[in-house]
Amino acid sequence: KxxxxxxxxxxxxxxxxxxxxxxxxxxxxxxxxxxxxxxxxxxxxxxxxxxxxxxxxxxxxxxxxxxxxxxxxxxxxxxxxxxxxxxxxxxxxxxxxxxxxxxxxxxxxxxxxxxxxxxxxxxLPHLGASTAEAEENCAIMVVDQLIDYLEHGNVSNAVNFPKVAMGRESAYRVAIANANVPNMLGQISGAMAKAGLNIHNMVNKSRGDMAYTLVDVDSPVADTVLHGLTAIEGVLSVRYLPQ
Known part of the structure; x- marks a missing residue:
């Protein structure tokens, strides 16, 4: 910016x-x-x-x-x-x-x-982020971005994760952190298809060895599906974010 x-x-x-x-x-x-x-x-x-x-x-x-x-x-x-x-x-x-x-x-x-x-x-002195206004704005930004991550899975300004943002097009979202390896998206989408879930929208970004995937589906996601996703080799974490 x-x-x-x-x-x-x-x-x-x-x-x-x-x-x-x-x-x-x-x-x-x-x-x-x-x-x-x-x-x-x-x-x-x-x-x-x-x-x-x-x-x-x-x-x-x-x-x-x-x-x-x-x-x-x-x-x-x-x-x-x-x-x-x-x-x-x-x-x-x-x-x-x-x-x-x-x-x-x-x-x-x-x-x-x-x-x-x-x-x-x-x-020059390095004081740009030390003014009262800058500190207040930074605090607001951190809170907004944390809420966005907790509620919607979107990632902004992370030091070890890619920037990922996807607007909500469904009430049922799954956020997956995974290793950046071949066929990971195929395994994720395959597991959801096997469970009868229709993928409405998906975004995947990588940063080095790490990747992060957001998936919006058209119907609720059962715990058994979430456990199945977690069991995929290379998947580090799975979060279900229904609205």
């Missing part, structure tokens, strides 16, 4: 915006201004941008996303802005690039002993 807002603000400032997101959601895509050009890779963004801003979580795939190799791809004088997570940028590589007068500026809100005091570094 923040990346979309930054892209919109940059376009309003008259900039040409190039973006890359291999896991962009439908909602995020709808939020993007039509003028944003889609890059095919991180390298393409690095090569063709004068200002680069990062909006990613810190996970294994993004750790040191900006490293010596990617910095070498940047245009001389590029301004790098990191207001996402400290670990997505290699500070040692940034310092070397600044000292070589290749990277123009580094702007972040993660002051550290490595970069503090450099005349081409603007290090």
């Amino acid at each position: 923040i990346g979309c807002l930054v892209a919109d603000a940059a376009i309003k400032l008259g900039m040409n915006v190039l973006g890359y997101d291999p896991e962009i959601t439908v909602d995020a895509a709808w939020s993007l201004p039509a003028q944003v050009k889609k890059a095919a890779s991180v390298a393409e963004v690095m090569k063709h941008s004068n200002f680069i801003t990062l909006h990613v979580p810190l996970v294994d795939a993004t750790r040191d996303l900006v490293n010596a190799d990617n910095l070498a791809l940047m245009r001389a004088g590029t301004v790098l802005l990191n207001f996402s997570r400290e670990g997505v940028v290699s500070e040692k590589a940034v310092l070397a690039s600044l000292n070589a007068k290749h990277l123009g500026w580094y702007v972040c809100d993660f002051p550290s002993a490595i970069i503090n005091g450099h005349d081409k570094v603007v290090a």
Whole structure:
């Protein structure tokens, strides 16, 4: 969401915006201004941008996303802005690039002993989530998302689960956490079909070794069916969420 807002603000400032997101959601895509050009890779963004801003979580795939190799791809004088997570940028590589007068500026809100005091570094306090307003909004968001998970099985902003959301189209929903292995959906749908349940809607998303499935069916689900789903190899948990 923040990346979309930054892209919109940059376009309003008259900039040409190039973006890359291999896991962009439908909602995020709808939020993007039509003028944003889609890059095919991180390298393409690095090569063709004068200002680069990062909006990613810190996970294994993004750790040191900006490293010596990617910095070498940047245009001389590029301004790098990191207001996402400290670990997505290699500070040692940034310092070397600044000292070589290749990277123009580094702007972040993660002051550290490595970069503090450099005349081409603007290090701001990391206080965005510590204001009274931010803490209140975060508390409301957490409660809303927890209620949505408990009542409907939808998952938002989990650190170890994929983002999954499906609008209710039936009063009978089953939420299944399972290993991300082949034929899992086939086994789940097969078990429900064997019990005479008609699947009205289904969504399945994965994240690494984990997957999460929501299934809406047209009639109540018996305990025997739930036990059968739980017994499938690779199924970690099954929750029945009738309305």
